[in-house]
Amino acid sequence: MSKISFISVTNTNLQNYLNKILINNQLDKETSLETIKRNPIFRINDNYLILDWNFFFIGFYYKLNSDLLSIYNKRIKKISYPDYKSIMSKKISEEIMFQYIIKKITPPLKNHISVVFDNQQQGFPDCYLRIGNKIYIIEFKDYDIEDKVLESYDVSLIKEKLDEKFVSKGVNQLVNFIKKFSVSEAFYDERIYGIKQKLEFIPLIVVSEDFFSLPSFENYLSKRFAEICTETDKKINGLVILSVNEILNFLMCKVDVNIFKLIHEYSKNKKNRILRKTSLFKFPDFKHKNEHGKENLGKLLIDIFKDFPVTDNPSIKNFINNRI
Numbered sequence: 001m002s003k004i005s006f007i008s009v010t011n012t013n014l015q016n017y018l019n020k021i022l023i024n025n026q027l028d029k030e031t032s033l034e035t036i037k038r039n040p041i042f043r044i045n046d047n048y049l050i051l052d053w054n055f056f057f058i059g060f061y062y063k064l065n066s067d068l069l070s071i072y073n074k075r076i077k078k079i080s081y082p083d084y085k086s087i088m089s090k091k092i093s094e095e096i097m098f099q100y101i102i103k104k105i106t107p108p109l110k111n112h113i114s115v116v117f118d119n120q121q122q123g124f125p126d127c128y129l130r131i132g133n134k135i136y137i138i139e140f141k142d143y144d145i146e147d148k149v150l151e152s153y154d155v156s157l158i159k160e161k162l163d164e165k166f167v168s169k170g171v172n173q174l175v176n177f178i179k180k181f182s183v184s185e186a187f188y189d190e191r192i193y194g195i196k197q198k199l200e201f202i203p204l205i206v207v208s209e210d211f212f213s214l215p216s217f218e219n220y221l222s223k224r225f226a227e228i229c230t231e232t233d234k235k236i237n238g239l240v241i242l243s244v245n246e247i248l249n250f251l252m253c254k255v256d257v258n259i260f261k262l263i264h265e266y267s268k269n270k271k272n273r274i275l276r277k278t279s280l281f282k283f284p285d286f287k288h289k290n291e292h293g294k295e296n297l298g299k300l301l302i303d304i305f306k307d308f309p310v311t312d313n314p315s316i317k318n319f320i321n322n323r324i
Contacts, residue, residue: 072084098126105251113129206242225238
């Protein structure tokens, strides 16, 4: 579990939310890890103890999902969970959560930086981010694989599912965009015309589930990318798989480091080694860089609750009116 932290909260909306997920309310029952995941807060007087930050943010995401399903069923129409999940993967996971955290970690926009999210152009990635001559092509995938597939211990079946969910709909999208990319047609990035150095591409898949950023999965998908991407006239680095939680961990640490510099270094070094049979690389762990800072986390929480459409927050009405 991540480091336990105390925070003091004065924001009423945030207090109301925290009070709904207190482990205090579960202490008279049998407690399991699943219980802590759903109730990762312990209250002592007016202070809140965050038992695990990863559980807290994941719970926040699912709470938002659950509230919006209830609102959708009441105000729009009754739909099944799979249909709802498909809508929310696009409207919540990608258009709100993914875009939000990318904006949070992107350096201040200057003349040498451009960031464009899915602009409805055929084959355009979920995010195009250029920092100088380095172009980060990012796909976001909010997928899971059925337990029965993983528990089958059938490597061929697991690879088949990975190809279905992450290669045909992720790796291939990245490769096709890079292949077709032309500076003369990059109308969405007007500042690129002044770049004199050779452009460098860093392909990146951000996943909602930590499971898919495990070294073994990243290694398999990285090799598939290397097999499919055979471009020789462009400088293309190795594929990076990064989970939302890893980005959140970086945000929560008081680290004065540009995360994209780390991603670039990792991707560049990986390109030269990924075809080795024993290549199992783990993305650099940001959690050990520094202690979580109470002031930093408190401010981050308030910022997130102001920016996100949370239950009891007036902005949720704007979300319903504008998004659904």
